[in-house]
Amino acid sequence: GNSVTQMEGPVTLSEEAFLTINCTYTATGYPSLFWYVQYPGEGLQLLLKATKADDKGSNKGFEATYRKETTSFHLEKGSVQVSDSAVYFCALSGDAGGTSYGKLTFGQGTILTVHP
Amino acid sequence: DTAVSQTPKYLVTQMGNDKSIKCEQNLGHDTMYWYKQDSKKFLKIMFSYNNKELIINETVPNRFSPKSPDKAHLNLHINSLELGDSAVYFCASSQAMGALYEQYFGPGTRLTVT
Numbered sequence: 001g002n003s004v005t006q007m008e009g010p011v012t013l014s015e016e017a018f019l020t021i022n023c024t025y026t027a028t029g030y031p032s033l034f035w036y037v038q039y040p041g042e043g044l045q046l047l048l049k050a051t052k053a054d055d056k057g058s059n060k061g062f063e064a065t066y067r068k069e070t071t072s073f074h075l076e077k078g079s080v081q082v083s084d085s086a087v088y089f090c091a092l093s094g095d096a097g098g099t100s101y102g103k104l105t106f107g108q109g110t111i112l113t114v115h116p
Numbered sequence: 117d118t119a120v121s122q123t124p125k126y127l128v129t130q131m132g133n134d135k136s137i138k139c140e141q142n143l144g145h146d147t148m149y150w151y152k153q154d155s156k157k158f159l160k161i162m163f164s165y166n167n168k169e170l171i172i173n174e175t176v177p178n179r180f181s182p183k184s185p186d187k188a189h190l191n192l193h194i195n196s197l198e199l200g201d202s203a204v205y206f207c208a209s210s211q212a213m214g215a216l217y218e219q220y221f222g223p224g225t226r227l228t229v230t
Contacts, residue, residue: 049218
């Protein structure tokens with residue numbers, strides 16, 4: 001079945017530091033890939049997505065590129081802020097015709113804390 | 117206006133009780149979901165309904181029964197609660213089934229079983 005593996009957390013950075021959160025996946029076919037963010041006490045929000053190989057998703061200074069050759073979708077941000085402190089989830093959704101179509105499979109989440 | 121709302125936000129109950137969590141979305145979406153987030157933050161889908169029809173039913177104990185009275189509502193009823201049911205339950209909705217449609221999440225219901 002499909003699976004998503006994220007780098008172990010928690011991750012602690014100083015403001016303006018560079019952020020990378022690694023994400024790799026296992027899936028058949030051509031899944032769509034997502035990053036969701038969960039701020040303290042809130043539900044998940046879609047941060048960015050990519051639906052085909054070599055697509056780059058971007059939002060709020062965050063970027064991730066769909067790399068089919070390495071089955072990866074690493075999240076990056078050039079300069080983090082205190083307000084970026086949250087839990088970040090990598091997820092995939094299977095392609096049409098598969099049993100996981102429309103179903104999000106999540107990684108284990110990475111807690112990010114940014115200090116001033 | 118809250119897009120996806122859940123009630124209650126917190127639920128504390130004893131083992132063996134029966135409880136319900138309600139979810140409503142005002143986005144006009146056709147598809148709704150229930151997810152469970154455990155104490156380690158791991159999220160897993162439980163159910164999905166499309167136009168009031170059950171589409172996804174993961175390996176969930178049959179003590180959990182979803183009900184969709186209309187497209188805007190998806191409730192989760194849990195019978196004979198167990199300690200292991202303690203978690204945060206998230207409702208979500210999307211315009212339709214499929215990866216191209218963003219899922220919008222509610223704020224979650226934290227269930228504690230004592």
